[in-house]
Amino acid sequence: MESILIKGASVVVTQDRERRILRDFDILIEDHRISSIARDISATADVVLEAKGKLVMPGLINTHTHIPMNLFRGVADDMGLMEWLEKKIWPMERKLNPYHIRAGALLGMLESLKMGTTTIFDMYFFEGTIAEAASKIGIRAVLASSVLEFPTPETRSAEEALSIAENFIKEWKGRDPLVTPSIGPHAPYSVTPENLIRAKEIAVDENVPLQIHLAEDYSEVEQMRKKYGKPSIKHADDLGLFDARTVAAHVVWPSSEELEILRKRGILVSHNPVSNMKTAAGFSPIPDYLKNGIRVGLGTDGAASNNVLDMFETMKFAALIHKGYMRDPTVVNVRQVLDMVTRTPAEFLGIKLGAIEPGSMADVVILDIKKPWWIPLHSPESHLVYSARSSDVAHVIVNGKLVIENGELTTLDEGQIMKDAVKASLDLLERSGVKSFLSNKL
Ligand SMILES: [Zn+2]
Known part of the structure; x- marks a missing residue:
């Protein structure tokens, strides 16, 4: 399994027991789990994600x-x-x-x-x-x-x-x-x-x-x-x-x-x-x-x-x-x-999820917060609920695997997924007799 090092995250909303919010931290992910959170982790990793100007939170x-x-x-x-x-x-x-x-x-x-x-x-x-x-x-x-x-x-x-x-x-x-x-x-x-x-x-x-x-x-x-x-x-x-x-x-x-x-x-x-x-x-x-x-x-x-x-x-x-x-x-x-x-x-x-802390399964979201609606950053928690847009999501890690990188799916062809969904929807319209804007193209 690849290891991932998240380098220099500007903000980490840990959601740990104390709900700590950290500044300028590194996070190392190894073997599907978060293995350490510290300043300046020197370990090498298969993937390094530069996270300056980014916020890290649990998936x-x-x-x-x-x-x-x-x-x-x-x-x-x-x-x-x-x-x-x-x-x-x-x-x-x-x-x-x-x-x-x-x-x-x-x-x-x-x-x-x-x-x-x-x-x-x-x-x-x-x-x-x-x-x-x-x-x-x-x-x-x-x-x-x-x-x-x-x-x-x-x-x-x-x-x-x-x-x-x-x-x-x-x-x-x-x-x-x-x-x-x-x-x-x-x-x-x-x-x-x-x-x-x-x-x-x-x-x-x-x-x-x-x-x-x-x-x-x-x-x-x-x-x-x-x-x-x-x-x-x-x-x-x-x-x-x-x-x-x-x-x-x-x-x-x-x-x-x-x-x-x-x-x-x-x-x-x-x-x-x-x-x-x-x-x-x-x-x-x-x-x-x-x-x-x-x-x-x-x-x-x-x-x-x-x-x-x-x-x-x-x-x-x-x-x-x-x-x-x-x-x-x-x-x-x-x-x-x-x-x-x-x-x-x-x-x-009963799965160790939902927090950025050592030992937790590595389900992690990294948002780009160099956006006007994140500034000024008076409260990361408030901004996540009231100001964040889902399009701020830059990277997503599930079970220690980088599945979204710079907003794009890494595991399958996302263009193909969207094309297949249109085809399947058209097929359903035809079979059911239900009409929509999509049927007009036929
Ligand atoms: Zn339901």
């Missing part, structure tokens, strides 16, 4: 996405949820096969890496294909094979989905250090109690995380109350779902009693502020979560409901929307937001 972690949905970006916006699903998303989704999945996944991963994201949590179909894409392009990925009661492009029944998920986990566990396989029962309203329990059992037996959409929309919670006499989180808890290490996406509508369940069970809430506003789901009570010691990570959700996988933008929204909604500028501060994209999800995963 960003996106805790919720559906990465192949990049192919659906902008195909339909500003519509009611059911119309959006029935007229646009579902007809296209039904036609998906591994060819489209691969093209969409690589596009989403390319976009993520170029914007400084080094780990994605994903939930979709054909996760084996997505795992291969992650391994090839060089992004860290926690990949959940979806379980739904109704037919998907990959499965005819929940029974089949459970067995595909179990096989996927067995096949990928320990196979590639970048890939953590996982299981994704879609939501409490779309999976029966029996199958939620079976999904949980697989996660527990295999000791992998479980990912689920939870209390996303108010109507979901009402539906659950009608059907089971209790809201979504309580329903899932009573089934023992949270015996599995659980990432719960959205969690916009908890009852006050359910906060204690989220805390006690160590659930990682994936907050998706942009998606929640776009689908008009509401405002997740993040200030309450933080006050109650509930773990919070940040996610983009799929590109169909965002529409860009930009974690810098997501950080800014996360820091702002709760202030506006609650009319209180003190809620959700920049340090809390930085923890949501680094330390907190890393801790949940």
Whole structure:
């Protein structure tokens, strides 16, 4: 494995336990890990990155996405949820096969890496294909094979989905250090109690995380109350779902009693502020979560409901929307937001990630801060949340490998990835009968 020396970094936002911010430091990466941080490291390395005028920080972690949905970006916006699903998303989704999945996944991963994201949590179909894409392009990925009661492009029944998920986990566990396989029962309203329990059992037996959409929309919670006499989180808890290490996406509508369940069970809430506003789901009570010691990570959700996988933008929204909604500028501060994209999800995963410190896995982002919007540098933490642009990302290192160098992908041909994604999108339009600006070119 190549060694990398980051030389003379003007600023290092370590995100270590003391949240130290260092000036003019070198960082040595050897054998996939950060081996030392000091002034004037004299060691030689295979790659030397001059980092004067640059800021170094841990790679960003996106805790919720559906990465192949990049192919659906902008195909339909500003519509009611059911119309959006029935007229646009579902007809296209039904036609998906591994060819489209691969093209969409690589596009989403390319976009993520170029914007400084080094780990994605994903939930979709054909996760084996997505795992291969992650391994090839060089992004860290926690990949959940979806379980739904109704037919998907990959499965005819929940029974089949459970067995595909179990096989996927067995096949990928320990196979590639970048890939953590996982299981994704879609939501409490779309999976029966029996199958939620079976999904949980697989996660527990295999000791992998479980990912689920939870209390996303108010109507979901009402539906659950009608059907089971209790809201979504309580329903899932009573089934023992949270015996599995659980990432719960959205969690916009908890009852006050359910906060204690989220805390006690160590659930990682994936907050998706942009998606929640776009689908008009509401405002997740993040200030309450933080006050109650509930773990919070940040996610983009799929590109169909965002529409860009930009974690810098997501950080800014996360820091702002709760202030506006609650009319209180003190809620959700920049340090809390930085923890949501680094330390907190890393801790949940149990992988030594999310900080620039010796022994940590080398997932590192280097930003060019010789830009007007970084000046004056009164507070690097504030600038990362409120002023940084994802286009400031110069270099990205994942698992000790330089995957983005001067803004360009080093592992695969990025021009080809974009071309293939256009081709796959056109093919989906043709197969589904959905029209867009792209079809006009035919
Ligand atoms: Zn989602």
